[in-house]
Amino acid sequence: MTSPPPATSAPPAPPQTRPFSGLRDLRLIGRQVGYEQLSFWLNPVAAVFTIGFSLVFLILLGASAGSSRDASLGNIKLIQYYVPGFTAYGVMSACFTGLAVLLVIRRETGLLKRLRLSPLPTWALLGAVFISTLLVAFVEVILLLAVGRIAFGVHLPGNVGAFVLAIVVGGLSFTALGAATSTLVPNQDAAAPVTNIVFFVLLFLSGLWFPIKSGSGLAKFSGFFPIRHFITAVFAPFNVQKGASPWAWHDLLIMAIWGIVGVAVAIWRFNWAPRRG
């Protein structure tokens, strides 16, 4: 320990790898998304929780109450409200709860740290997780619209551009919030219960199961959180209310603000290694 280190010739300058090197890296992330998808669909519990729940809820509610009409929404059939609502729910369950639980489990089992130490760049590792999550959400949207159309004969979104925008802004915002939430959950046992309780309470108060009268106290309360705005923004492009705009700019803005807060919290608190020990 005390002897001086042996004189070594200056090492050759190591090749400096750019963080992103074009086409090869695009293939790398594409490949990683493929493995993320494989991992998701091979996990039946995650697939059923994320995809199945929204479909089952929509079918049960649609069959029991779908044909009654709601005065506060211009006397439309409730199913025409439930389809956008559960489409939003499907996106949120994939991007928010699904992602939060996945990240907590991966962090606590050491998988995040393991991949962090591989040559896979961080942006590719996390980017693939987020893209894969959004792909699952996209599949859910298609399934829910198909069930709504085929089983209940609802109108599909009249303004496709506004619908896609609402799904994209919601998907990205809730992905950010899912990543942020994962940083607040201390261990993997708590991951599913904690995120689901928060999620379901807010869903209930945000009018997923029943339309909320605008101007009510509940509307003011739930207006603070992003869920109600997402439901509203997905509902508007269906063009079922006379005279209402399909572009819910105000709702999209509030969701985006929540999304930015989510990104900030996720970056600030993100942890690669297990919290325990």
Place this chain on the structure above:
Amino acid sequence: MSAVSVKNLRKSYGAVHAVGDVSFEVEAGEVFALLGPNGAGKTTTIEILEGFRSRDAGAVQVLGVDPGQRRTQRWLRSRLGIVLQELAVEPYLSVRQVLARNAGYYPHPRPVDEVLDLVGLAEKAGERVKTLSGGQQRRLDVGLGIVGQPELLILDEPTTGLDPSGRRATWDLIKQLESEGTTIILSSHYMDEVEALASRVAVLARGEIVAAGTPDAIGGRDSGMVTIRFRLPDGVSAADLPVPGLPGTGGEIEIRTEDEVSVLHRLTGWALDRQVGLPGLNVQRVTLEDVYLSLTRSQDDEKQEQR
């Protein structure tokens, strides 16, 4: 050129000094062991080498670059193989899928079938990872560490939790990688593992290196006290011996000496003259375990004094 060079490394977590002034060099192609009790700073040191943890002070070079330097991190990681202390394998993919996925991260991966053979998981290739036993998952973990054909393989307690045959298989794998020219750093708290594998060892205690050297010379093992044991031949009493011996365990005679050459010469010369044998004659140096315990014992003593 050294594969790894660590000079005056320091790292604290708040008020806890995890590593205080550690220096060592690892030559290319050697197997270097960090030995020490839990909490001695092995994992912290290794995580700094991996670029996972930042350091408070000191100079660290791994394969010629600073592992904390972001610009060269991706380059470095494509040349490192890392097996963490904690088992971490994707549960839902098959063994082959996980290996193939990680192989794709490296510029010159080892063929997946070769890795499957090396870690003895060829028959399990199609099985889901979560259906494997703990030992099999550990072997897959090691397989993920070598799939990139690393120049430097870092193993943090690679055989913890393995059964004896799994341990032996991992040892054989490490020896094979060494013969292929891979530089290997391993941490362990198993003395026999270090003795079987390492060309050099550094003993860590309280975040400092308390001894370093080859496993058979460390802590003065190659010199110093030797114990000679044998049973008394029939018709001979301890008083007849040419050198004083003490009755040891199991009716044996024990002679402790630092001058084993002349003691053995007198003893065997005497036995030849008397035409008697020295049944069960055994010459034993201090074991690595003895050295390790004496080097690291003071840690516990100090803790007790603090209480």
